[in-house]
Amino acid sequence: xxxxxxxxxxxxxxxxxxxxxxxxxxxxxxxxxxxxxxxxxxxxxxxxxxxxxxxxxxxxxxxxxxxxxxxxxxxxxxxxxxxxxxxxxxxxxxxxxxxxxxxxxxxxxxxxxxxxxxxxxxxxxxxxxxxxxxxxxxxxxxxxxxxxxxxxxxxxxxxxxxxxxxxxxxxxxxxxxxxxxxxxxxxxxxxxxxxxxxxxxxxxxxxxxxxxxxxxxxxxxxxxxxxxxxxxxxxxxxxxxxxxxxxxxxxxxxxxxxxxxxxxxxxxxxxxxxxxxxxxxxxxxxxxxxxxxxxxxxxxxxxxxxxxxxxxxxxxxxxxxxxxxxxxxxxxxxxxxxxxxxxxxxxxxxxxxxxxxxxxxxxxxxxxxxxxxxxxxxxxxxxxxxxxxxxxxxxxxxxxxxxxxxxxxxxxxxxxxxxxxxxxxxxxxxxxxxxxxxxxxxxxxxxxxxxxxxxxxxxxxxxxxxxxxxxxxxxxxxx
Amino acid sequence: xxxxxxxxxxxxxxxxxxxxxxxxxxxxxxxxxxxxxxxxxxxxxxxxxxxxxxxxxxxxxxxxxxxxxxxxxxxxxxxxxxxxxxxxxxxxxxxxxxx
Numbered sequence: 001x002x003x004x005x006x007x008x009x010x011x012x013x014x015x016x017x018x019x020x021x022x023x024x025x026x027x028x029x030x031x032x033x034x035x036x037x038x039x040x041x042x043x044x045x046x047x048x049x050x051x052x053x054x055x056x057x058x059x060x061x062x063x064x065x066x067x068x069x070x071x072x073x074x075x076x077x078x079x080x081x082x083x084x085x086x087x088x089x090x091x092x093x094x095x096x097x098x099x100x101x102x103x104x105x106x107x108x109x110x111x112x113x114x115x116x117x118x119x120x121x122x123x124x125x126x127x128x129x130x131x132x133x134x135x136x137x138x139x140x141x142x143x144x145x146x147x148x149x150x151x152x153x154x155x156x157x158x159x160x161x162x163x164x165x166x167x168x169x170x171x172x173x174x175x176x177x178x179x180x181x182x183x184x185x186x187x188x189x190x191x192x193x194x195x196x197x198x199x200x201x202x203x204x205x206x207x208x209x210x211x212x213x214x215x216x217x218x219x220x221x222x223x224x225x226x227x228x229x230x231x232x233x234x235x236x237x238x239x240x241x242x243x244x245x246x247x248x249x250x251x252x253x254x255x256x257x258x259x260x261x262x263x264x265x266x267x268x269x270x271x272x273x274x275x276x277x278x279x280x281x282x283x284x285x286x287x288x289x290x291x292x293x294x295x296x297x298x299x300x301x302x303x304x305x306x307x308x309x310x311x312x313x314x315x316x317x318x319x320x321x322x323x324x325x326x327x328x329x330x331x332x333x334x335x336x337x338x339x340x341x342x343x344x345x346x347x348x349x350x351x352x353x354x355x356x357x358x359x360x361x362x363x364x365x366x367x368x369x370x371x372x373x374x375x376x377x378x379x380x381x382x383x384x385x386x387x388x389x390x391x392x393x394x395x396x397x398x399x400x401x402x403x404x405x406x407x408x409x410x411x412x413x414x415x416x417x418x419x420x421x422x423x424x425x426x427x428x429x430x431x432x433x434x435x436x437x438x439x440x441x442x443x444x445x446x447x448x449x450x451x452x453x454x455x456x457x458x459x460x461x462x463x464x465x466x467x468x469x470x471x472x473x474x475x476x477x478x479x
Numbered sequence: 480x481x482x483x484x485x486x487x488x489x490x491x492x493x494x495x496x497x498x499x500x501x502x503x504x505x506x507x508x509x510x511x512x513x514x515x516x517x518x519x520x521x522x523x524x525x526x527x528x529x530x531x532x533x534x535x536x537x538x539x540x541x542x543x544x545x546x547x548x549x550x551x552x553x554x555x556x557x558x559x560x561x562x563x564x565x566x567x568x569x570x571x572x573x574x575x576x577x578x
Contacts, residue, residue: 128539135546139553146557151565155573157557162509162570165550166500169516172543173493176523180486183531185539231576 008064011071013052014079015119018086021045022112029105038105039094042112046087049115053079067186070125073473077326078122078254081333085247086115088337088448092239095442097348098148099237107147107240110140114247121251125479126186127175130255131168134219137248138164145236145244156235163218163228171215177208187262188479194265202266209266212259213274219252222311223281226304233300238347241296242340245303250329253310257322260314261478267317275315279409282308286416294353295343298420299336302379305417306332312394312406321397323474327467328390331378331456335387338375338452342368345441345449358424360433368439369428371453376421378456381414386460485526492519506561506568510554517547 009016021042029038056071064071089111093099099107117136124130142164146157179185181204182193197205218225233241260267285304292298310332313325343353345368350357362369378387391414398407441449459466492515499512521543528536562568565575 128535128542131539132542132546135549139549142553142557146560149564151561151573152575154557154561154564155575158506158561158570158573159576161554161557162500162506162513165510165513165554166516169496169513169520172520173516173523176489176520176527179533179536179539180523180527183527183533185533185535234576 004064004066008069011056011064012069014049014056014083015116017045017049017052018083018112018119019116021049022109022116024109025112026106026109029103029107029109032105033102035094035101035104035108038108039090042090042108045112046083046090046115050083050087053083067188068126068129069120069123070479071123072475072478074322074475074478075119075123075254077329077470077473078250079119081250081329082115082118082122082247084333085118085243085250085337086111088333088341088451089239089243089247091444091448092242092337092341092344093237095348095444095448096237096239096344099239100147100149103147107144110144111243113140114144114243118247118251121248122254124255124258125188127179127190128185130259131172131175133251134171134215134255135168137251138168138219141240141244141248144240145232147240148235148237152235153237154235156232160228160232163225167215167218167225171212174208174211174213174215177204178212181205181208187258190262191264191479194263197265205263205266206269209263209270213256213270216252216256216259217277220249220256220307220311221304222307223277223284223304226281226284229304230297230300233303234294234297234353236296238296238340238344238353241299242337242344245299245340246333246336249303249307249310250333253314253325253329256314257325258478261476271315271317274311275403275406278308278311278315279406280308281305281311282410282413286413286420289420290416292420293355295346295355295358295424296353298355298424299339299343302417302420303336305413306336306379308413309391309394309410312398312410315406316394316397316401316403318397318401319474319476320393320400322476323467323471324390324393324397326470326474327393327463328387330466330470331386331390331459334452334455334459335375335378335385338449338456339372339379341441341445341448341452342372342375345439345445348442348445349437349439355424355427358427359431360436361428361439364433364435364437365439365441368441368449371449372428373425374453374456376424378460380418380421382418384460386456386463389460389463482526482530485522489519489522489526492516492522504569504571506558506570507555509570510551510558514547514551517543517550 120133221229289301378385381391395407496515
């Protein structure tokens with residue numbers, strides 16, 4: 001018993017450090033009125049977690065904590081993604097002027113708790129763990145969305161809470177039905193039990209799995225469970241929106257892949273529906289984004305579109321598809337956080353979130369405008385940026401899985417998306433602004449922007465090492 | 480107690496919860512409907528953990544009870560904030576965000 005626990009802990013230090021950090025930072029946030037103490041603690045714990053993840057040994061048996069959690073190479077990529085999104089969000093939160101100073105410490109504590117939840121979502125090997133991890137992320141996220149002291153933020157939090165709680169309730173009911181059918185809770189045992197089902201039990205299984213997938217689809221804002229996305233993103237503080245548009249999407253997709261691996265016999269019956277919803281997701285996201293006038297709302301619909309591209313890797317269901325998914329997630333982390341860092345800088349300066357606030361930005365802040373243009377072009381998938389390689393690999397995996405029209409739908413959508421990304425660039429470069437006051441981003445934003453821009457550009461030019469690392473970690477065997 | 484009638488009860492609870500979500504306008508009424516759904520799932524877990532002799536599922540039911548309490552805390556906090564800033568607790572009166 002104690003040896004199992006000790007072996008498990010040795011593979012699990014990053015999560016442990018981050019959870020202790022969450023508690024400590026919340027305490028520091030309540031204790032000190034200035035957010036500086038909480039910020040220092042938050043960075044200390046994030047750095048310690050990163051160090052622990054860097055040296056974390058691969059456990060002798062990959063399932064730790066009695067099979068509740070699995071620490072395999074696949075989850076390692078998602079743990080780094082979760083830690084990366086927490087670190088960049090910390091930079092954005094410390095620079096953002098919209099968050100009330102007295103609440104920032106508590107916000108950072110909740111942020112670290114979300115980080116733990118994201119890591120657990122990617123590692124879950126048991127229905128209970130999957131549910132707990134999703135709730136840890138959701139409950140902290142509901143609170144963070146409502147952190148501003150205005151009616152819009154509270155409204156966004158209420159909508160997010162109601163939709164989210166309903167989705168997790170439906171998912172939970174699906175899990176209970178799945179348990180009723182199979183009598184198993186851990187993923188490897190579920191796979192065995194599901195293989196034995198036939199006849200009416202197999203159709204009942206489809207009902208249970210559909211209910212579960214509805215909850216997951218909510219988390220990754222897949223059509224038709226995307227309605228909360230634009231409202232929650234618009235009302236939330238920009239730094240929190242940035243986190244929501246990357247972290248839970250990545251972890252949700254990891255959990256999606258794991259659950260589908262555990263329920264592999266049900267996949268052929270579900271694949272056509274997921275395929276159709278993938279095309280719908282990217283089309284709806286990109287088409288509705290065309291008419292948006294609020295930049296956070298625009299990026300919310302752009303997120304829905306990007307999730308559509310990411311789902312191509314899931315639908316392709318091949319090793320190449322998974323590798324492409326991982327590559328695009330890394331690219332998406334840098335380019336989307338970069339774009340949101342620019343939004344935070346503009347909102348700090350002008351207090352406005354409308355697209356008009358970006359007019360003439362090239363004169364007021366040349367470096368900021370240039371980096372935002374870089375991120376938007378990468379999101380649109382223009383070579384030689386990192387976003388292009390991710391998209392290219394995703395479409396390639398669709399072609400290899402002989403789903404050519406999925407690749408065609410993706411390509412058409414990329415062309416549509418280019419219009420609204422280019423429109424923002426046009427506003428920055430070719431439309432004069434009323435005010436000529438220069439925009440000076442805070443130091444933390446400079447760090448975030450520099451990091452994201454360097455990664456988007458350099459990894460795009462030299463993707464070799466990243467590709468090698470990812471293909472070593474992608475695998476079809478997720479149990 | 481036969482499994483069938485208890486299964487019927489848990490499904491009835493689930494459907495009541497969904498019906499409540501679709502018809503209630505008060506935010507607290509909506510939260511209560513969600514609690515019904517969570518309890519339907521917990522009932523299923525307890526019922527089948529007994530049928531299969533599976534102890535972990537009973538632990539699952541305990542976790543559901545704890546998390547339902549957390550969700551109620553977070554939900555009520557958000558509703559109190561909403562009633563202070565937007566001066567309403569009716570879900571169809573909050574419509575600042577759209578487009």
